Amino acid sequence: MTVIVKFFANVKKLIGKDEITLNLAPSRHYRIRDILQEIAEHQNKDISPFFTKEQGIHLRTVRVVLNGRIIYSLDSLEATVQDGDRIAIFPLLAGG
Amino acid sequence: MSGYWGKVLRVDLTEGKITIDSLPEEWRKAYIGGTGLSAKILYDEVPAGADPLGPENLFIFSVGPFQGGSKVLGSGRFTVCAKSPLTGIFGESLGGGYNAEEFKKAGFDALVVKGKSQKPVYLWIHDGEAELKDASHLWGKTDTFETEDAIKDELGDRKVQVAPIGPAAENLVRYAGLICNYGHGCAGRTGMGTVMGSKNLKAIAFRGTQTVPIARPEELEKLKKELLAIAKDADFTKANRELGQAMAVVPREENGLLPMKNFLLDRWPDGAKKLGAGEGQDFNSVLKPKPDACSNCIMGCHRRVTISKDKYAMDSYGPEYETLGMIGSDCLIDNLLAVNKANELCNRYSLDTIEFGGICAFAMEAYEAGKITKDDLGGIELKWGDADAMLALLEKIAKREGDVPRILGEGMRVAAEKLGVSDPLHVNGAVVPAHDPRAFLSMAVATATSMKGASHLHGFPEAIELGVTFPETGLKELREPLDPHSPTHKGLAAAKFQDRMAVCNSVIFCFFYEFSGLDFTRLTGFLNAITGWDILPQELLKTGERIINLMNMFNIKHGMKPSRDYQLPKRFLTPHPKGGAANVEMPFDDMLNEYYSVRDWPNGVPSQGKLKELGLDFCL
Ligand code: SF4
Numbered sequence: 001m002t003v004i005v006k007f008f009a010n011v012k013k014l015i016g017k018d019e020i021t022l023n024l025a026p027s028r029h030y031r032i033r034d035i036l037q038e039i040a041e042h043q044n045k046d047i048s049p050f051f052t053k054e055q056g057i058h059l060r061t062v063r064v065v066l067n068g069r070i071i072y073s074l075d076s077l078e079a080t081v082q083d084g085d086r087i088a089i090f091p092l093l094a095g096g
Numbered sequence: 097m098s099g100y101w102g103k104v105l106r107v108d109l110t111e112g113k114i115t116i117d118s119l120p121e122e123w124r125k126a127y128i129g130g131t132g133l134s135a136k137i138l139y140d141e142v143p144a145g146a147d148p149l150g151p152e153n154l155f156i157f158s159v160g161p162f163q164g165g166s167k168v169l170g171s172g173r174f175t176v177c178a179k180s181p182l183t184g185i186f187g188e189s190l191g192g193g194y195n196a197e198e199f200k201k202a203g204f205d206a207l208v209v210k211g212k213s214q215k216p217v218y219l220w221i222h223d224g225e226a227e228l229k230d231a232s233h234l235w236g237k238t239d240t241f242e243t244e245d246a247i248k249d250e251l252g253d254r255k256v257q258v259a260p261i262g263p264a265a266e267n268l269v270r271y272a273g274l275i276c277n278y279g280h281g282c283a284g285r286t287g288m289g290t291v292m293g294s295k296n297l298k299a300i301a302f303r304g305t306q307t308v309p310i311a312r313p314e315e316l317e318k319l320k321k322e323l324l325a326i327a328k329d330a331d332f333t334k335a336n337r338e339l340g341q342a343m344a345v346v347p348r349e350e351n352g353l354l355p356m357k358n359f360l361l362d363r364w365p366d367g368a369k370k371l372g373a374g375e376g377q378d379f380n381s382v383l384k385p386k387p388d389a390c391s392n393c394i395m396g397c398h399r400r401v402t403i404s405k406d407k408y409a410m411d412s413y414g415p416e417y418e419t420l421g422m423i424g425s426d427c428l429i430d431n432l433l434a435v436n437k438a439n440e441l442c443n444r445y446s447l448d449t450i451e452f453g454g455i456c457a458f459a460m461e462a463y464e465a466g467k468i469t470k471d472d473l474g475g476i477e478l479k480w481g482d483a484d485a486m487l488a489l490l491e492k493i494a495k496r497e498g499d500v501p502r503i504l505g506e507g508m509r510v511a512a513e514k515l516g517v518s519d520p521l522h523v524n525g526a527v528v529p530a531h532d533p534r535a536f537l538s539m540a541v542a543t544a545t546s547m548k549g550a551s552h553l554h555g556f557p558e559a560i561e562l563g564v565t566f567p568e569t570g571l572k573e574l575r576e577p578l579d580p581h582s583p584t585h586k587g588l589a590a591a592k593f594q595d596r597m598a599v600c601n602s603v604i605f606c607f608f609y610e611f612s613g614l615d616f617t618r619l620t621g622f623l624n625a626i627t628g629w630d631i632l633p634q635e636l637l638k639t640g641e642r643i644i645n646l647m648n649m650f651n652i653k654h655g656m657k658p659s660r661d662y663q664l665p666k667r668f669l670t671p672h673p674k675g676g677a678a679n680v681e682m683p684f685d686d687m688l689n690e691y692y693s694v695r696d697w698p699n700g701v702p703s704q705g706k707l708k709e710l711g712l713d714f715c716l
Binding site: 006008009010013062063064065068069070072073076086088090091 | 329347
């Protein structure tokens, strides 16, 4: 299955790309947690400012959006990711 | 009636008369409360050409259906509105702390003050009653913190909440606000405290014990439970509680949103670290802040700070992002203790920290260019980064000492004209806050078309460039996040997020919760459960559009020419060569045209058809 991940602002700078396409095994059940793990492992960059790997992956300073919805209002890190889904990753910080 | 008392308290200070008006259902549905209701009253009742500091202007303190009973997360906020003495157009400011709940529980939805009292007074509102009390012993003598103490003592009840003004508002500095709860609830922008000062109204005190009825309590509880479950685990909630808004300084220095040297500089990493909160940054280690929350909030982004035995000793609340950006980085001041002290002094004097910081940076640039001299400033050498010079200027502006500080107290538009400075960084008289519009292009349109002069909170379309989408619009363009550096759909986003914010400021809730799960569908659900209505998110969005159109019609009635006035200062039209927003081109006119076309505002003026569609025929 195919999932498109877009990066914004500081995350984009760190990863060095606007977006990546992940080609994943169709048989496995993927959650947001697994996708972030994939990114952390395969991007070959030091992305510790945004992800750390204690107990699997741990979200620190990013906001993850799955198909236009922030994952808090879904199942957060446990939300299921399906073929054709679009994920966007932003720096967490916002507000006035 | 649920969610409302249906009561508007009317005070005529000239006559010393207090009456109570009803709040009809059609107004509740059409304008909700807070900013929306204030827009209707101001449009109807303030005559064109009225002097903002004259008795004809109204001062409105109001809340919405979310206050006084629902305890929805983030509902501890109020609005104050008037014709602004800073901008001459619609004035609005929101504050937190405890006053919103206390006012509503005292039995009113809104307070409308007109006229001018002969002598200084304060208004005491308690459980359905109100009286004017002498404040001659406070006027000219007490700052906002002392005023709050004195009134609580006088009324013999520490549970009384107070919305006071300080010396800067009494002295009619045009950007004085209401500073409540010792700096916990600040409604600083657009000179709403100055309007109180012009009316000889030193404070409003509230005490209330009544809870407003809720139409469908079980439904409300269910919705609240759902939101709580999401919000309490949301990373934004955790970060906002742990670090407060100072957490935004360093990331925004990196992405180009932070103002540096009057928006001239593109990087300032070492300075940002001295002001920000987070790993390797100074805010928490130097100020040792404790989180504090407005009513009905689990985030608690406000910071209680006590600094003893220091040149900059204080005991109050610490600076938030906007203050760190405007008084700190915009003036190149990296002395956190001094910025913290300036924040406390602004609060005591009731000066808006955004406006003061912007004016100080403006004056520093003018000083460097030789347009202002040391002599003009009574001996202050106003150099970039000089914290003590900034503090000295603050005192002079608040106390109106000397010709040039007096001019600076008139606001940036007047100061630029009188001092011969070109391209001052304000929109319609209000300084551009700590959100450089070059970093998030939606903010360029929203800042220029803010109905209250430059503001980062008149709409916050930046949200969709940070992942908060807006599917309730039914527009596919706003279903996915937008790239901050691309102009695509930015006029559209600005318009829709302004409508959304108009609703937010009318029902009223703290928009930080939009980043922790309070989306527009949920918001509509809360409103329906509280009031017993059954409206759809799309209908509520129309209400937001109605409010924005009405604000624009207020501005036009009071002399605004949209095509001339909804513009950005030229400095923002040239991209920074370096930094997080390096070389981002801004096709401002194209984005603005898209905005006008989405709004059906040819040249910025609402079309007749649009006004009719929104039920604003009375503006024709
Ligand atoms: S998040 Fe901050 S501003 Fe909003 S209600 Fe809570 S303490 Fe007040």
